[in-house]
Amino acid sequence: MALNAPLLRAKGADDLVVFDGVQKSYDGHTLVVRDLNLAVKRGEFLTLLGPSGSGKTTTLMMLGGFERPTAGHILLDGKPVEALPPEKRDIGFVFQNYALFPHMSVAENVAFPLRYRGVRGAEARQRVAKALDMVRLGGFGGRRPTQLSGGQQQRVALARALVFQPKLVLMDEPLGALDKQLRERMQIEIKHLQQTLGITIVFVTHDQSEALTMSDRVAVFHDGILQQLASPRELYDEPANAFVAGFVGENNFVPCTAMRIGPHAHALLESGLSLVGTMPVALPNAAQAMLAIRPERIGLVASGAEGAVACNIAEAFFLGDHTRVDATVPAFGGMNVTIKLPPSTPVPPPGASAGLVLPEQHCRIIAP
Amino acid sequence: MLWLPSYATGPERLGRLAVLVFVALVLIFLIAPFFVVVPLSVSKEAFFTLPVKEYSWRWYQDFFGNERWIASVINSVIAAVATTILATMLGTAAALGLARPEFPYRRAVMSLMLSPMIVPIVIVAVGSYLFFGGLGLINTRPGLVLSHTALALPFVVVTVAATLSTYDTNLTRAGLSLGAPPVAVFFRVTLPAIAPGVISGAIFAFAVSFDEVVVALFLTSAERRTLPVQMFSGIRDQINPTIMAAATILLGLSIVLFIVATWLGRRGQKA
Amino acid sequence: MSAALAGRDLARAVRRSARPAQRVAFLLGLPALLFLFVAFVAPLGALLSAAVENPEVRQVLPQTAAALAQWDGASTPDEPVFAALAADLKRANEDKTAALAGKRLNYEMPGMRSKMLSAARMAGGASAGPFREMFIAKDPAWGALETWQVIARTAKPYTLYYLLTALDLQQAPDGSISRVDAENAIFLSLLARTLWIAAMVTIGTVVLGFPCAYIITITPPAVGRIMLLLVLLPLWTSLLVRTTAWVVLLQTDGVINDILLWTGLTAHRLQLIFSRFGTVTAMVHIQLPFTILPIYSVMRGISPSQIRAARSLGAPALSAFWRVYAPQTLPGVVAGGLITFILSLGYYITPALVGGPADQMISNFISTYINRDLNWGLASALGVVLLAVTLAIYGAFLRIAGPDRMRFG
């Protein structure tokens, strides 16, 4: 396809990175990334979220210059980067295994990028010290990477990727090797650094809570296809399709047919039941669709209550901060529905009949 | 003690004992020659009888006092050092290329690179004699070094490739992403990381050249004789204890090279 | 937006985008490849061409060769060919090169050397023809069709003579190919002997090496490491040093005979050196590490729970070992055995120093034909046969084990 650079530049002057129709295949048979169109805004924290093998690392590698797109273009600052080798791209990279140089001290690792930017001597030392202070590792400069804990190594990698003030920093599951507590602390630290330094970060993870915590926007990948690009809240509340709805947070899915009748969107179920809901992305009439309702949005009332859908309680588990109830719903073709209730709510015993309240604004009718 | 599981039965124990005795004998067989060469080199007698009755350094004095032996050592060292440098540079670069999965016809090229290890040495010697003769390289150092380098190359390629298989490519990527040009990344990041493998390969190359007899026999005349050639003609004509002194010196060198290579291998695994 | 690539287009696009990376990888390997072509492949090519080159007769008898190019080969040539031969021989007589061509002709037709020499002397004194009668009067053989058929054949730039000889075949003057007589057939039995010695060495190393590799795998790491060192150390030791040691050990008044006498196993000293037994023993010693290491590396990858599982399923110890463990070690045994077999085929030093006349292998014959007979053609042809056998087995090795199985240490 012909590159229409002026058009693209006009489209977003504050776009730092633009993926334009990018495709990637390693073997010539299967596309690992297919037709990716994505713009990264200056100063934003963008996360690529997706299950294993969905093409996140590949996307990052193409942006970093370590893999070539099979088709399409990547623009950095409005200019195509095909001809730009990785060392000329001025992009910081934090690897999952940190990739610290084992034969250099921490300070030498951090000073490495400065050397190739003509920064030497006292100024280099000063900037290294500042970068290490920034990640709270002042005084560790003389150590070897192997003499540091995982979290400390992670922070050295961070300092090394930030010390030369790149316009963009890429991070490939940088917290994957850390335990849960350290992970959560580092999430906040990285987010904090990004905001104070005003840098742009493209972050890869397959942990949805990490993505929701840190990002300005999240790009959800599945099978090499960008499923949705949105803010965390939008992603949660208005998933574009069933994959996103299921991958980000928990959801109950009921197959249905989408119908727009007047101002209202309806989900027609197999059983003949029709539920009113919302449609984040407009679907054609009579399209195959999914009705998605989050467990914490479902209310449980006495059997036979007005507007409630009849169900039978199957099981209930007390989980500390909430109670989880599984109920069989005849109107959903006998499917099980999961409900999260506040811990104090009384729960009927297994086998009892009850009613489900499905609020209209939380019933999402989305593409399957 | 028999390294058998605790549930082993009586006959099993007996069988294991027999196997252990057998293996011990094989190991003795493996190292037996060393217990011949070293003592005989310090025996005073001119005949090869063991055990040694009287010790003396006379054969070493013979060795170091003989111009021919010394000249052959010098010739060998020069050829081996040149071979080491050439083979290490060429082999390391080749291993770096072959370590990349995108290398075109990788399997075929690898098979070709390794073939000097398996082609009978006499064939290499005769072919080299015929081919180098036309180029005026017979009886010259460059001719011998050319041939020895070809023979040593596979050892460097295999050793460096083995080290590279444990090398983390992300280190190279990190170096590039930090702004270092590819050549700088090689010398400052990759080479230090694979240094143990490269040095092991270099030691192999040195040993190959220093031990090689047949090609040297064909390609060198009397004044360029290497140590192994000198020894070979000695054994052929009239075997005398000076050869045992030479063999012991070669043996000592092998052991030193072996220890260094083993130590490096251990270090390479840790890094 | 562009449509997703598929099928042929996708494959082509992937190939195109992979090209720069391929180029870089290839450029890294290129110096070594070029070097190998000059220092290794070209010499092998020189050997191949030396096995079919045929320069002697053309050099000494250039005019005869040219005149014979038009000869129909059906009957003894006419006067012009004899005149050319006379002119060539006159020059050869002055340059003293007649013996060179004579030696070459003698390979294919015994007696030709002396006929050439006396004809050259005669041509040196003769000034005018007719030469045909002169030659035939000197020796009726010059009138025989067969003589001329052989001269015509040896005057061609290339010959199959050496390769045929190396396979115990001969070409009659009329061009037909047949086996040589039994008493002259030495090369196929030489090849068989070489293969046989290599096979014995291979079997020897597997029999000695397999238990070693097994014990190294199951001993505690500290002991295993020492045993492994004992295996590796000989690998590093100069082949010549080890062969020297065997020369001493195997001598009639050497250590092994001493021990045999002392233990009373024999009543008198045995001929161990310059024997098949000595050769194979020394070769087994030298090859043992090459066989042990691949077996060991395969055994190390077999989980000990395999045998435990077999025992728990009711197999007795020996049968658990042979039916469950041993088959899994086969790749290592095959790789180690093939390496040793390949390397054994090319042995030269050890048979030369430890073997007797009946234990010399192809490599030794090659060396002898060069050093004693200066017969480069036959030496090269034997080299080609040896190379072909070696490469065929190397090919099998690559098929079965792959080039990445070649490791040491």
Ligand SMILES: Nc1ncnc2c1ncn2[C@@H]1O[C@H](COP(=O)(O)OP(=O)(O)OP(=O)(O)O)[C@@H](O)[C@H]1O
């Ligand atoms: N160098 C390569 N050669 C061939 N195929 C590859 C290569 N790298 C990745 N792939 C394939 O491409 C697909 C996408 O891989 P990628 O590493 O981009 O996924 P990911 O989203 O980063 O997954 P993960 O969360 O597991 O890291 C996978 O099917 C993988 O097998």
Ligand SMILES: [Mg+2]
């Ligand atoms: Mg990944």
